[in-house]
Amino acid sequence: ETGVTQSPTHLIKTRGQQVTLRCSSQSGHNTVSWYQQALGQGPQFIFQYYREEENGRGNFPPRFSGLQFPNYSSELNVNALELDDSALYLCASSYDRGQGGELFFGEGSRLTVL
Amino acid sequence: AQRVTQPEKLLSVFKGAPVELKCNYSYSGSPELFWYVQYSRQRLQLLLRHISRESIKGFTADLNKGETSFHLKKPFAQEEDSAMYYCALSGWTGANSKLTFGKGITLSVRP
Numbered sequence: 001e002t003g004v005t006q007s008p009t010h011l012i013k014t015r016g017q018q019v020t021l022r023c024s025s026q027s028g029h030n031t032v033s034w035y036q037q038a039l040g041q042g043p044q045f046i047f048q049y050y051r052e053e054e055n056g057r058g059n060f061p062p063r064f065s066g067l068q069f070p071n072y073s074s075e076l077n078v079n080a081l082e083l084d085d086s087a088l089y090l091c092a093s094s095y096d097r098g099q100g101g102e103l104f105f106g107e108g109s110r111l112t113v114l
Numbered sequence: 115a116q117r118v119t120q121p122e123k124l125l126s127v128f129k130g131a132p133v134e135l136k137c138n139y140s141y142s143g144s145p146e147l148f149w150y151v152q153y154s155r156q157r158l159q160l161l162l163r164h165i166s167r168e169s170i171k172g173f174t175a176d177l178n179k180g181e182t183s184f185h186l187k188k189p190f191a192q193e194e195d196s197a198m199y200y201c202a203l204s205g206w207t208g209a210n211s212k213l214t215f216g217k218g219i220t221l222s223v224r225p
Contacts, residue, residue: 033213041217
């Protein structure tokens with residue numbers, strides 16, 4: 001069974017740039033959720049994708065957007081990067097929109113915005 | 115609004131000592147509570163959920179709706195329990211499940 005994989009693992013951007021982060025879900029899972037984890041904080045829900053559609057969103061501005069593909073992999077896009085976007089971005093996959101609450105996390109993509 | 119509070123950032127105990135990691139929550143509906151754990155150099159993973167009422171690696175957690183708490187307990191800590199622990203709440207809306215996490219607590223078990 002293949003676990004959740006994320007790429008890239010680390011990246012550095014400057015303010016105003018755009019970034020795309022990628023996630024491959026665990027085999028058999030049809031739901032992907034994205035979380036932002038700032039230093040010293042717990043993960044914070046960004047949004048969830050289920051069967052290629054956004055299925056719930058946290059308190060993040062529209063410049064955070066995403067996609068889910070037919071194979072259930074997903075992308076997180078962030079436009080007009082700000083310094084506060086520096087964080088670890090976690091992808092988590094689950095089955096059927098995460099009922100039961102067990103999410104399987106990737107190792108994360110660490111974004112630094114200078 | 116959903117909120118999870120973990121009042122302490124660090125708990126340091128000696129091997130064999132009891133452990134209690136505190137978690138309080140705020141949620142208007144009927145919550146599902148979880149403890150997630152992250153060991154050094156590993157990914158975040160589920161430790162236990164209240165609905166299962168099971169003991170995992172010697173840890174237990176009881177949901178107390180009156181006190182809105184879900185404290186994690188273990189009677190005798192082991193060095194391998196050293197990790198970051200996050201309490202999380204799932205608010206199932208019928209359309210999606212999002213987890214609200216606390217800020218986490220570092221458990222350090224000294225030999």
